Amino acid sequence: MSEAALTQAGPQEGMDGLVDDWSSDKQTYHVPWGKAMMWIFLVSDTFIFTCFLTSYLHVRLTTTEPWPVQGAIFALSLFGSDPIPLILIALMTFILITSSGTMALAVNMGYRKDKEKAFWLICATAFFGLCFVGMQMFEWSKLILDEGIRPWTNPFGAAQFGSIFFMITGFHGLHVSGGVIYLMWVALRVRRGYYDEKGYEIIEIVGLYWHFVDLVWVFIFAFFYLL
Amino acid sequence: MSSEAGQQHPLGIYYKIWILLFVLSGFSYAVDFYEVQGAMRWTLVLLFMTLKAGFIAAIFMHVVWERMALVATILGPPVVLLLFISFMAIEGNYTENARFSYMGHDRDAIALTPEDLHGGGHDGEEHGEEAEH
Numbered sequence: 001m002s003e004a005a006l007t008q009a010g011p012q013e014g015m016d017g018l019v020d021d022w023s024s025d026k027q028t029y030h031v032p033w034g035k036a037m038m039w040i041f042l043v044s045d046t047f048i049f050t051c052f053l054t055s056y057l058h059v060r061l062t063t064t065e066p067w068p069v070q071g072a073i074f075a076l077s078l079f080g081s082d083p084i085p086l087i088l089i090a091l092m093t094f095i096l097i098t099s100s101g102t103m104a105l106a107v108n109m110g111y112r113k114d115k116e117k118a119f120w121l122i123c124a125t126a127f128f129g130l131c132f133v134g135m136q137m138f139e140w141s142k143l144i145l146d147e148g149i150r151p152w153t154n155p156f157g158a159a160q161f162g163s164i165f166f167m168i169t170g171f172h173g174l175h176v177s178g179g180v181i182y183l184m185w186v187a188l189r190v191r192r193g194y195y196d197e198k199g200y201e202i203i204e205i206v207g208l209y210w211h212f213v214d215l216v217w218v219f220i221f222a223f224f225y226l227l
Numbered sequence: 228m229s230s231e232a233g234q235q236h237p238l239g240i241y242y243k244i245w246i247l248l249f250v251l252s253g254f255s256y257a258v259d260f261y262e263v264q265g266a267m268r269w270t271l272v273l274l275f276m277t278l279k280a281g282f283i284a285a286i287f288m289h290v291v292w293e294r295m296a297l298v299a300t301i302l303g304p305p306v307v308l309l310l311f312i313s314f315m316a317i318e319g320n321y322t323e324n325a326r327f328s329y330m331g332h333d334r335d336a337i338a339l340t341p342e343d344l345h346g347g348g349h350d351g352e353e354h355g356e357e358a359e360h
Binding site: 011013014015017018021022028029030031036039040042043046047050054057058060061062063064065066067068069071072073075085086090093094097100101103104105107108111112147155156157158199200201204207208211212214215218219221222225226227 | 233234235236238241244245248249252255256258259260268269272273275276279280283284286287288289293294295296297299300301304305308311312315316318319320322323326327330332333336337338339340341342344
């Protein structure tokens with residue numbers, strides 16, 4: 001009895017808190033259920049992307065054909081200059097980070113109940129997401145039409161380059177596209193005042209998804225484009 | 228649930244992390260731009276990647292402020308993946324060596340680049356480079 005009173009007095013932190021939260025039949029995660037579910041979804045998504053990147057690791061190790069030089073393939077001429085290696089990918093990276101920043105601010109504005117600012121910041125996030133997808137479409141069409149890269153062959157080196165590229169960036173692009181739709185859905189509801197009574201945790205939840213998409217890109221950028 | 232009043236933090240930390248992420252991305256790109264190669268490239272790229280991922284998860288996704296029960300759920304299972312990745316790396320290295328040693332593949336083969344195929348600028352803007360070849 002006295003112990004029950006003790007746990008009710010206030011949640012403990014750190015390892016004691018971990019034991020405390022998992023003990024006895026009670027709620028484990030002291031967050032809104034939607035947020036706990038989003039985290040569990042993101043953990044499962046981590047497994048999917050890790051499987052993709054690990055298959056890339058394995059394919060790249062085992063293929064004896066030389067791996068195409070990413071810097072040369074993803075180079076782009078700007079305003080008639082010499083091709084600048086990876087410039088488009090760098091721009092995409094910066095755009096995604098910009099969108100992550102506006103998303104973080106939107107979460108903050110949501111908790112301040114500043115609906116107008118939260119709405120516009122989510123819209124900005126979605127806009128940058130659209131820019132990212134647009135640049136990816138440009139990149140894909142350049143690779144498919146100009147360079148003749150296919151999932152099963154390419155003129156530069158190991159055929160697996162194409163399958164890994166289209167699978168990983170395609171799946172990531174799908175996540176971004178889905179995120180844009182999810183963001184716009186939440187933004188419109190924020191504007192209508194739908195969350196006035198329910199609370200604005202939903203912006204943090206959609207924010208978690210969006211930051212995760214950025215997080216995945218950090219790994220794709222490093223492993224697929226830079227290394 | 229009522230004990231947590233949402234993740235509310237001063238705006239300043241978001242701006243600082245935002246700028247930091249830009250700087251780290253710039254560094255990552257600089258590694259490629261200045262053509263750092265070999266072990267140094269791997270070290271730098273992985274370092275900047277880890278820092279970026281860490282800051283996004285810790286600050287933007289608020290992991291650093293969450294309770295240990297949730298943090299353990301988020302970060303625990305992916306640790307198993309490290310084991311999986313190392314197994315696949317070991318196996319992949321073995322397969323590669325076997326293919327080079329017993330199947331007569333060329334260890335020193337070099338990949339082609341778009342320049343090799345299009346003769347350096349198919350849009351007719353790089354005549355100077357074409358003359359060098």
